[in-house]
Amino acid sequence: MSFNSQKINILLADDDNEDRELFAEALQESGLDYNLKTFENGKQLVDYLNSPDKEIPNLLFLDLNMPLLSGLESLKIIRANAAFDQMPVAIYSTSSSENDKNSTFENGANLYISKPSDFTQLKKMLKQVVIMRDDLANTEIDKDKFVFTLGVIGTLIYLSSMAGKFFH
Template sequence: MNTKHYNLLLADDDEDDCDFFKEALDEISIETSLNMVHDGVQLMDYLKANESKLPDVVFLDLNMPRKNGLECLAEIKDDEKLKELPIIIFSTSLDSEIVNNLYKNGASFYIRKPGDFSKLKKVIENALTNASENNFKQPERAHFILQP
């Protein structure tokens, strides 16, 4: 059995969402550690400061102050040192045009934030399991959106 430990980075400006995410991680069967940033500028500063020890996965909210998730994704994918970093979009909106754009720009998966805590645990665990099974490579478009 694979007992990999994942170092995760959550970029989300909503404190309640961050708290729920952390609580969900504490209750899933996959071992994780979590760092958090609360806007896109903090995210990019964190990644630049930690280029030698990047997280295994970034969970990225789209609607953040100072620099939004779309801008961060583009900046990450344009950076030689960061472009292979798996990015899982974690957002409340589910606009098909935005989702298609995220896929084209190299996001690994898309998760619509569930309001229910048990669904949140399930979708985070599914995301980490699916991503690791694919070696964190982007799946076919049909499998890009993860459901709880």
């Protein structure tokens, strides 16, 4: 696991204002040094990433079900741009559909996270994902058998996969 003390640029695209606010609050309470930029839909996100004055993100969280441009459509556009093909992308959604999970991995997502219902778990999850972002970017994914499970046991947050990768 690699982690540096440099300020982390994080983007979040989520159409739910309350989810964006909770995400920002949890990130603030995590103690990490970060910049967070939020978007209400995938179109706003893609427009920002295509703008000349953008800050290159270290990590992107994408909701799936958004107006104008869905998370999956946004992911496809982002991965088609060579400037962002190695950027860690975490799908951050309430959907538990296996089809959604499979299609996001097939289109370049590094991680699929079900939105935690508990604020404490959200804080722990965000801190862990931010800390392991470099590992996510460098993980080769066998899309036929790779599914991440993010879970919490006591104070341990773990990320495991059917491919045998295990991060903590």
